[in-house]
Amino acid sequence: xxxxxxxxxxxxRITAWADDELILAQRLSExxxxxxxLEEDIAIANLAQDELGHTKVWLGLRQELDGxxxxxxxxxxxxxxxxxxxxxxxxxxxWAFTMVRQYLFDAYxxxxxxxxxxxxxxxxxxxxxxxxxxxxxxxxxxxxxVERLGQGTEESHRxxxxxxxxxxxxxxxxxxxxxxxxxxxxxxVVPDLRALEAPYLExxxxxxxxxxxxxxxxxxxxxxxxxxxxxxxxxxxxxxxVARWDPEAQAW
Amino acid sequence: xVERYWEALKGVKDPEIPVLNIVEMGMVxxxxxxxxxxxxxxxxxxxxxxxxxxxxxxxxxxxxxxxAKEVEVVEAxxxxxxxxxxxxxxxxxxxxxxxxxxxxxxAGKDPPCPxxxxxxxxxxNTFGATLCKMLYQCAACGEVFExxxxx
Numbered sequence: 399x400x401x402x403x404x405x406x407x408x409x410x411r412i413t414a415w416a417d418d419e420l421i422l423a424q425r426l427s428e429x430x431x432x433x434x435x436l437e438e439d440i441a442i443a444n445l446a447q448d449e450l451g452h453t454k455v456w457l458g459l460r461q462e463l464d465g466x467x468x469x470x471x472x473x474x475x476x477x478x479x480x481x482x483x484x485x486x487x488x489x490x491x492x493w494a495f496t497m498v499r500q501y502l503f504d505a506y507x508x509x510x511x512x513x514x515x516x517x518x519x520x521x522x523x524x525x526x527x528x529x530x531x532x533x534x535x536x537x538x539x540x541x542x543x544v545e546r547l548g549q550g551t552e553e554s555h556r557x558x559x560x561x562x563x564x565x566x567x568x569x570x571x572x573x574x575x576x577x578x579x580x581x582x583x584x585x586x587v588v589p590d591l592r593a594l595e596a597p598y599l600e601x602x603x604x605x606x607x608x609x610x611x612x613x614x615x616x617x618x619x620x621x622x623x624x625x626x627x628x629x630x631x632x633x634x635x636x637x638x639x640v641a642r643w644d645p646e647a648q649a650w
Numbered sequence: 651x652v653e654r655y656w657e658a659l660k661g662v663k664d665p666e667i668p669v670l671n672i673v674e675m676g677m678v679x680x681x682x683x684x685x686x687x688x689x690x691x692x693x694x695x696x697x698x699x700x701x702x703x704x705x706x707x708x709x710x711x712x713x714x715x716x717x718a719k720e721v722e723v724v725e726a727x728x729x730x731x732x733x734x735x736x737x738x739x740x741x742x743x744x745x746x747x748x749x750x751x752x753x754x755x756x757a758g759k760d761p762p763c764p765x766x767x768x769x770x771x772x773x774x775n776t777f778g779a780t781l782c783k784m785l786y787q788c789a790a791c792g793e794v795f796e797x798x799x800x801x
Contacts, residue, residue, distance in 0.1 A: 437774065437775045437785065438775075440775070440777055440778065440779065441775055441776065441777035444777035444778075444781055445777070447698040447700065447781060448696070448697070448698045448781060449698070450698055451696065451697035451698020451699065451781075452697060452698070454697065454698075455697050455727065458727070459727075521727060524727045524728050524729065525727055527729045528697060528727060528728075528729035528730075529697065531729055531731075531801040532696060532697065532698075532781075532801070535776050535777070535784075535799065538776050539776040539777065542776075
């Protein structure tokens with residue numbers, strides 16, 4: 399069982415993870431029916447479905463802690479209540495933008511989920527082991543795409559490099575601790591994200607460079623997960639529209 | 651009594667791989683019966699599986715037909731592994747034209763072609779028509795086939 403003082407901190411942490419997965423799933427789903435080739439259309443639908451499944455796992459974990467209904471959280475929260483990182487809410491852009499973002503996010507997830515399988519809070523350790531098995535395939539897919547785009551044609555390289563210029567600074571937000579994280583890390587409940595940033599940067603830089611891309615230096619890093627861009631508003635307006643039209647509906 | 655419910659659950663197929671039932675897939679962790687109330691502990695294969703809701707409904711239906719008046723399906727979070735597939739299930743997959751998952755230590759390796767058995771296969775897509783499968787092509791016989799992901 400979890401000590402009471404850690405509960406609120408863990409609810410906040412889990413919500414941040416769940417919101418990252420949810421918003422990314424929505425962005426990925428925008429490609430369905432529009433991906434460059436049929437196989438990729440199928441693959442990206444799979445990715446979106448997986449990320450949405452992971453949202454469900456995290457929000458199920460949260461529900462056990464504070465009783466919050468996952469559907470209410472997804473469909474009836476306002477933009478400023480969302481705790482996702484800016485990285486995942488940016489518009490899908492071109493294929494290079496989507497795949498570079500996916501790679502940067504997948505590498506981060508694989509890294510921290512592996513650590514989280516050792517969590518002192520058993521339900522979290524179980525959830526992390528479950529998700530990690532699935533995330534392995536995401537990373538395989540997106541890292542190949544980064545290589546393909548980086549070393550493909552002049553145009554694919556240029557587009558991948560441009561995507562990286564925009565996206566790379568935002569990645570660092572993923573490693574910023576929330577106010578309650580320190581206590582959770584001390585209790586062995588969640589991994590120390592700050593300690594994972596250096597190995598992450600080393601790993602992705604190596605792969606990006608192998609793929610002929612240059613990670614930019616500096617850039618703006620959002621200060622907190624309360625910070626959002628205008629893009630989150632339109633994303634949520636679309637995602638939540640059906641549920642908000644008919645909140646009493648039993649099935650859609 | 652519980653045996654009867656286990657038998658009933660063997661009639662519930664995975665809608666995405668209709669040759670396999672949920673018991674031989676290792677998705678059912680336990681069945682408890684108290685009078686006419688039955689409680690099933692159930693574990694999904696992939697967390698985002700869109701067939702979950704349907705499987706829940708099918709479980710309830712099968713158990714009611716077997717005599718249960720009240721059915722409770724509890725979803726376990728413990729990860730599912732392809733190691734939990736029964737041997738029989740692997741044979742059925744192969745017969746269905748899907749390369750069965752490899753033993754866990756070989757995860758990341760390519761499976762042999764389910765048609766001709768050749769090891770010369772090329773991964774076409776890490777993702778297939780369902781979350782649990784990948785897409786391959788055999789370089790020897792040309793067969794395009796699906797392979798169950800080893801997890």
